[in-house]
Every structure is written in C-alpha cells, then in structure tokens.
Amino acid sequence: MKKEQVEPVNLLELKPRQNIPWETGENDCIVLLVPKFSNKFLATYLMPMLSKPNFRVKLDQFGSFVWKNCDGATPVADIGKKMKEQFGDSAEPVYDRISTFLGKLEKEKFLIIHYNNGL
Secondary structure (H helix, E strand, O other): OOOOOOOOOHHHHOEEEEEOOOOOHHHEEEEEEEEEEEEEOHHHHHHHHOOOOOOEEEHHHHHHHHHHEOOOOOOOOOOHHHHHHHHHHHHHHHHHHHHHHHHHHHOOOOOOEEOOOOE
C-alpha cells in the first residue's frame, strides 16, 4: 500500500482566519471565548443554565497582534512583517513564533487556515 505524498506548504503563503468569538481585554490584549461544550445537545440544554458558557483564553501582546491580523486575506508573510515593525527585536524569532502559535490555534479549531488553492 502506497502512502499518499503530502505536498509541502509554504508557511508564508497561508492565510489564517478567526473561527471563534473574541473580545478585547485589558491592555488591549485579546480574550478568546471558547464554548465549554461542542456537543450540540449539551450546548443547547446546558449552556443556558451556566453563568459563564465560555472558557476565556487570554492572549499576550504577540498573540493578540497575530490574532487581530488573522482575517483570512492577510498572508503570514505580511503578518510577520507587521509584527517586526510593531515589536522590533523583541518579537524574534518572528516566523517560528507565528508558526507555533498558528499550529496550536488550528489544532484547537480556533483558526481556519486557507492555502493558496482556497482551502
């Protein structure tokens, strides 16, 4: 049985898009609002009874900056350039930091990442 060959993807061409609600917290940092239940039955019947139906994930200044730029149209290359301009050397290594951050958010389905072909 032959394994499928996966075509390599260029990180700099990816276009991440936010997939969950969020709000701005103190110091202009982003707070992600992650629903406590993903099951539709539990979400429908239990969430209205909860005083806080969402987990609140607070991002630091770098994560907040990247999150605000994840609009589905801006490629990672542009986000990295803007981040270097905004934070200077304190953001280094910029692309390693962005890659790790986006990978974690995509794994949790907080972000959807668009490739050049649209998906």
